[in-house]
Amino acid sequence: MSEKYMIIDGIRTAFTDEKNILQVIRKAGIHVPTFCYYTDMSIYGACRMCVVEDERGSVIASCSTPPKHKMVIRTNTSKLHQHRKMILELLLASHCRDCTVCEKNGNCRLQMLAARFHLTKVRFPNTHPEPVIDDSSLSIVRDPSKCILCGDCVRMCNEVQHVGAIDFAHRGANMIVSPAFGRPIAETDCVNCGQCAAVCPTAAITIKKDLKGVWQALYAPNKRVVVQIAPAVRVAIGEEFGIAPGKNTIGKIYTALRMLGFDTVFDTSFSADLTVIEEANELLYKLENGEKKYPLGNSMPLFTSCCPAWVRFVETKYPELLPYVSTCKSPMEMFGAVLKEYYKPADEEAGLETVSVAVMPCVAKKYEAAREEFKRNEVPDVDYVITTKELILMIKELGVQFQEIEPSAPDMPFSINSGAGVIFGVTGGVMEAALRHVADKNNEALREIEYSGVRGLEGTKIAEIELGGNTLRVGIVNGLGNADALIKKLQRGEEKLDFVEVMACPYGCIGGAGQPFGYRSVKQDRAQGMYKADKSAIVKRSCENPTLINLYENGMLKDRAHELLHVHYGK
Amino acid sequence: MHGLKGEGNVNSQEIARLDDILQKHDYNATLLIAIMQDIQKVYHYLPEEALCYIARKLKISEAKIYGVATFYENFSLEPKGRYVIKICDGTACHVRKSVPILEEFRNTLGLSKEKTTTDDMLFTVETVSCLGACGLAPVCTVNDHVHPSMTPEKAKALIQELKEEAANEN
Numbered sequence: 001m002s003e004k005y006m007i008i009d010g011i012r013t014a015f016t017d018e019k020n021i022l023q024v025i026r027k028a029g030i031h032v033p034t035f036c037y038y039t040d041m042s043i044y045g046a047c048r049m050c051v052v053e054d055e056r057g058s059v060i061a062s063c064s065t066p067p068k069h070k071m072v073i074r075t076n077t078s079k080l081h082q083h084r085k086m087i088l089e090l091l092l093a094s095h096c097r098d099c100t101v102c103e104k105n106g107n108c109r110l111q112m113l114a115a116r117f118h119l120t121k122v123r124f125p126n127t128h129p130e131p132v133i134d135d136s137s138l139s140i141v142r143d144p145s146k147c148i149l150c151g152d153c154v155r156m157c158n159e160v161q162h163v164g165a166i167d168f169a170h171r172g173a174n175m176i177v178s179p180a181f182g183r184p185i186a187e188t189d190c191v192n193c194g195q196c197a198a199v200c201p202t203a204a205i206t207i208k209k210d211l212k213g214v215w216q217a218l219y220a221p222n223k224r225v226v227v228q229i230a231p232a233v234r235v236a237i238g239e240e241f242g243i244a245p246g247k248n249t250i251g252k253i254y255t256a257l258r259m260l261g262f263d264t265v266f267d268t269s270f271s272a273d274l275t276v277i278e279e280a281n282e283l284l285y286k287l288e289n290g291e292k293k294y295p296l297g298n299s300m301p302l303f304t305s306c307c308p309a310w311v312r313f314v315e316t317k318y319p320e321l322l323p324y325v326s327t328c329k330s331p332m333e334m335f336g337a338v339l340k341e342y343y344k345p346a347d348e349e350a351g352l353e354t355v356s357v358a359v360m361p362c363v364a365k366k367y368e369a370a371r372e373e374f375k376r377n378e379v380p381d382v383d384y385v386i387t388t389k390e391l392i393l394m395i396k397e398l399g400v401q402f403q404e405i406e407p408s409a410p411d412m413p414f415s416i417n418s419g420a421g422v423i424f425g426v427t428g429g430v431m432e433a434a435l436r437h438v439a440d441k442n443n444e445a446l447r448e449i450e451y452s453g454v455r456g457l458e459g460t461k462i463a464e465i466e467l468g469g470n471t472l473r474v475g476i477v478n479g480l481g482n483a484d485a486l487i488k489k490l491q492r493g494e495e496k497l498d499f500v501e502v503m504a505c506p507y508g509c510i511g512g513a514g515q516p517f518g519y520r521s522v523k524q525d526r527a528q529g530m531y532k533a534d535k536s537a538i539v540k541r542s543c544e545n546p547t548l549i550n551l552y553e554n555g556m557l558k559d560r561a562h563e564l565l566h567v568h569y570g571k
Numbered sequence: 572m573h574g575l576k577g578e579g580n581v582n583s584q585e586i587a588r589l590d591d592i593l594q595k596h597d598y599n600a601t602l603l604i605a606i607m608q609d610i611q612k613v614y615h616y617l618p619e620e621a622l623c624y625i626a627r628k629l630k631i632s633e634a635k636i637y638g639v640a641t642f643y644e645n646f647s648l649e650p651k652g653r654y655v656i657k658i659c660d661g662t663a664c665h666v667r668k669s670v671p672i673l674e675e676f677r678n679t680l681g682l683s684k685e686k687t688t689t690d691d692m693l694f695t696v697e698t699v700s701c702l703g704a705c706g707l708a709p710v711c712t713v714n715d716h717v718h719p720s721m722t723p724e725k726a727k728a729l730i731q732e733l734k735e736e737a738a739n740e741n
Contacts (some may be wrong), residue, residue, distance in 0.1 A: 164632025169641045180633030181619055181648075188634070368733075 007072040019043075021062040021073065021492040021551045022050050022360035031073055033084065033113050035201050036150035037063045039520060040506060042159055042470035044151050048114070049084055053077050085117050085531040091148050095202075096131070102203050103141070107517065109201030110148060111528045130361055136184035139192040139363040139513075146177050147204035149302045152313060153177060153196035158542070160506060162484040165190035172383030177204070186188035189316040193309035193504045194363035194513025206512060207363045207387060211394065214384050217355040218261040224343060224352045227262045228335050229253055231269050232361040232425030232509035235529035236516055240392045241402040243523045245455065246529030249409020253359075256395050264411040268358070269421030271335035272433070273542035274557075275306060276420055278328045278565050279430075280437040283499050295323055300490060301475065304430050306330045310369035311569060313480050318487060319570075327566040331424060332358050332365055333374050336381030337564040338414075341556050357384045359391050361425065361512030365505065373567050387514025416547045425506035428454040429459065431548050435465055435474070446540060457507050457520075457527060462497070475500040478508050581665035588613060589624055594653075600629040603639060607646060615651040638689050652688045653687040658711045661701030673698060675723035676711075677728050693737055694730070 005014045006024055013028040020043065025032050045064040052062045052073045059079065074080070091110060095344040099105055106116055134142040149168075154177055157163050169178040176511035179188045197205040217223045227322075233252040243249060254265045283302050290298035305311060305326040314321050329337070336356050343354040358365065362385075368374065369382040395402050409415060420436050423429030432454045439445040453463040453472070459482040465472045475497045477483045483502045489495040505511045508524040511518075518526070551557045558562065592609045596602040606629075610621050617640050626633045640646045658664075658673045676682070676696045680689050688695045703709045707719030711726075718729065 127655065158635075164634055167632065167634035167638040170636045171636075171642045178625075178634070178637070180637040191630075345578075 003488075004065055004067075004069045006070070009074055009076065010359065011472065014278065014365055015037075015067050017146065018067055021052060021060075021065050021067050021071070021328045022046075022500055023361045024067050025052070025073075025075055025452070032075055032183035033116065034063065035109060035148060036094060036166050037153065038155075038199065039198075041155045041158065044155065047148075047150050047505045048087055048169075050179075051080055051083055052334070053080055059083060065561050068214065076400050081117075085119060087116055088117055089122050089124065092122045092126075094120070094127045094129070095148070095464060096146055097122075097126065097289055100562050102146075103206040103209075104203035104432075106147075114538060115452065129428065134184050137190060137192065137208065138207055138367040139184075139194050140185065140190075140197050141208050142185055142205050143203060146176070146202045147177055148202055149175060149177070150201060151177075152199040152201065152371060153205055155194045156199050159507065160479050160481050161191070161193060161195060161504070162481040163189060163193075166196065174411070175178075183436045191309040191312040191316070191504065192364040192367040193480070194563075195505060196234065196510075197363070198513040198515075198517065207389065208366060209390055209393075210366065210384050210386055210483060211390055214357055214386055214394075217357070222353045224263050224347060225261065226264045226339050226354060226356060227257055227265045227357040227359060228271070228332065228339070229257075229359045230332065230361055230425065230509065231267075231429075231530065231533075232512060232515065232526070233391070234533070235497070235526040236518070237360065237388050237392060237423070238402070239516045240396075243403055244525065244526035246527075246532075247337070248529055249402075249407075250533075251409070252402060252405050253391075254410055255405045256400050256402055257359075258408070259315055259400055259405075260394055260398060260430050262357070266335065266339070266414050267410050267417050267421075268331050268335055268486055269417035270414045270545070271338065272331040272421035272424040273418050273545045273548050274565060275331045275424075275430075276336075276437050276542035277563070278305070278334075279304065279326050281324055282328065283314045283434065284438060295320075298492075298498075299496070300324045304499075304501045305567075306424065306430055307364070307502060307504050307509075308310045308362075308371075309364040310480065310502045312364070312367070313504065315570065317484070321487070322569060325569070327568060327569045328567055329374070330365075330368065331421075332385075333368065333381060333567070334414060334565050336369075336374065337376075338551075338556065339561075340376075340379075340381050345371045345393055351384070356381065357386065357387065358382050359390050360385050361504070361509045361515045363387060363513045365514075368553070371559045389514055391518060406464045415538075416545055418535035418539040418542045418545050420540060420542045421545075422533045422537060425509040426500065426527045426546065427457060427503050428476045429508065430477050430503075431474055431499070432498070433542060434466050435472075437543055438468060438472075439465065441541070455531070457524060459506070462495075472498050474498060474500075476503070478503045478511075479506045585621070586624065589621055591627075592629055593625060598632050599627060599672070603629065603631065603636065604643075607636075607640065615653075615655065616647040616649055619648070620652075649688065650692065652693050653737065654693060654713050655695045655697070655712060656713050657697055659697045659700075659702040659704070659709065660698045661705065661708075664701075664709040665707035665725070667708045669721075671723050672709055672711065672721045672726050675726040676730070679727055683719060 004016050005012050008028045018024045024307050033049045036044045045061050052060050052075050055072045124161050129145050131143050131145040154167055166177050166179055179185050194207055199205050227449045235246050237248045238247050239245050240551045257265045286302050303325045307327050311487045314325055329360050339356055347354055367386045369380055374381050420433035433464050435449045452465050459479050461476040463474050477486050507523045511523050575701050596606050611617055615722050621634050626636050680694050687697055702710055711718050711720045711721050
């Protein structure tokens, strides 16, 4: 059979297995506007912005119409132009128009499309209701008065994450997106992943900003402000400054943070190395003693614990699996504990107070930092968590030309990290790092792990690795819906695994809700950037990190590794 | 940790009642609306605790159940009185003067469009768009019992009658 094609705006465009006309149109290089269309979620067809006109003059939604051979459509006609403008006008008729003081200013899809269609007047009176803001969560802020009912957040929360904290409620003109019984979002099973905010086109759900406290600490004379930067931040932050996604800008980030006034800058990859060692040891212990020491024996695998949204998911949906979640703190919290301990003597001498800041791709980290388990004497180990987006705001506010500044190095004494610590930011990375630790210590083994199937952005991956004569069967999932499905499989006995890595956000931390907005291709570039950074790292295995060896053998971790690096949730 | 707010308020007797309803529908989540109708039949409304309980049993999110409960006009999340009076305000009843009847009910019971249930939880007054008994217009129902050809005077007498009935029962 010859090639199938469509005629789009007079241009012949071939198609194969595209599910809808929209994908074919995008292939033809035309970006039809949408509010509710994402390739990773089900098709909803709510916004009607993607409409096209067929030969007979019928207006159809391109997102929910499958392509047909020899189909002729137009994407830009007088009728469509009026139609789209009308939708925007109607949306704006009940929408707040104070763009200059909106959280989403500059990143709002409604604002962008209003500009793109050159909307200079709305013919209808403004019926925007008084906002009732829900800021009960530590991670997100809800303002339903700015909701356009595209349903992106609802589908993200239900389909992709299987959390179901929010859904549509009421009907017709009264319809809103709401948690059950109109409760505050913090009183639901919300896991704080923030993916709803990541896909929200307007400011109806935004990430919570914690910049005020950070600026205050930076301006205060008696504070030592230390900062750690998570692996995934370095491959995404540049996107807001005209740098290609995936380009490793960690050196520039150090420089920018110093210009902002941070006293010492560190890379969370260092403490990721700590996590690798602790978690790998826990795995080896469980493989040997699991049958006796764990409630369900080795029928359930050991799960990673770096992701706070995942931990909360287990707490709310599968509390019986909590003993199987690694007791290792996340790299951020490990570093938090180490830094506060490290500066304690010097602070006491100099009369300073250490304020610990973490720059994360993640909004659940804000919630993690505030958890009781991570406070010692009422003081959190990490005082402020700011996201990549917030750091971008700080850099822009200061006027730093990020794309032009020279890179610099992190501070001593935690300045060295392995490549294993860097790849923590992408799905499969924690697993690969841990396997490097437990596998044979030669380069052949490294390559074997790399090609075993741990890499790639698929939602669920299963891999097998030879380990000292035994075969280790591991699972890697990103997106909590995939984790949910895998757990159900494990519970039914259809799958048996030794070790499972879970990252709540699709594609891992590189796709975190604190990162700049990006479609799938951007996330692919970010993932490649992470592996490239690993490739250029001199030290590949966490256990070969010299600073770390020193810390374990002579430093603070000599006797206190368990106290500082492990946590027992729900106690 | 599980978000079953107010689980303590659901006693074992009520749990048994809910389990019966769920069992009748094979714990089938696609029969949610029928299950909710049965619950409303028992309580005259949908108690939050009951919805949270069935959410867990049916493995659907509380938010989804809340969405269904608020979508349909017939479901109520507010407790209703012992006597639910529905006054038809469809076209036929409306032209045959249903509004003065509605006003009579409201005035007698001290109710309004916003406040639909009396404080003693005896009466709830609401309007419906059509009861499908246009030949009997203007019509109202009390707990699904039809009262045809209503007048404001009949309304007043009906309230009195129901009050006495309630007093005798107690």
